[in-house]
Amino acid sequence: MGILMSLMGGGLPSSQLLSFVFGTVYKQFIEREINNFDDFHVAILDIFNSFNSALPGKHYDAPSLKEVEAIYKDWKEAKEPEKKKNIFLDFMKKNVNPSKVDDATMITGIVTPPVAMAAKRAGQNVPQLKIIKSIPDVLFVPSMTVMTLMSVKISRRIIMGKIAS
Incomplete structure (x- = not known):
């Protein structure tokens, strides 16, 4: 270059x-x-x-x-x-x-992948959640991370909206 x-x-x-x-x-x-x-x-x-x-x-x-x-x-x-x-x-x-990333989003993005893996391993032993074994880790972890980040963003908007009102 x-x-x-x-x-x-x-x-x-x-x-x-x-x-x-x-x-x-x-x-x-x-x-x-x-x-x-x-x-x-x-x-x-x-x-x-x-x-x-x-x-x-x-x-x-x-x-x-x-x-x-x-x-x-x-x-x-x-x-x-x-x-x-x-x-x-x-x-x-x-x-x-x-735009700046707030601390809650950053911490959630860092903490969620290991928690998602632990939850998947624990869920595999629950009879009602046996289907979780069929979902590959490569899909499960990123999808859980994205869903968690979206829920954090939405909840912050709801909370900030109530405070601003």
Whole structure:
């Protein structure tokens, strides 16, 4: 990989690459018809959805509604297209933040596989759960881990929703 980059002249500098990416994002954004705040908000969410679906691994948190409302006011007041573009690009540079994994999710992801294996071994001795022997470990452990992570995420949303209400 280093040889390839040296043959290409070092590749693109990061500021050039960042400028290219945000320029492309702005073109996608400006091509949409934006008549009101709802259209603006949907366009912003669509951009973050595109980021999250196109880029493997890291996902990015969408900005809060208050942040989008504040930038919409500034963006709408700007008359020149270049000023609108700069406002949008500054907003995206400040608000494209990788989502963070909370401690509960991390601990659950680490603890669940050994617990799933122990539960499968214990369940094989229960007459009502004899069918568990037919499920390969390679399918059982990841499926239990994913189901546990989903239940943790859902329960945290329910709990946080009750606290926020």
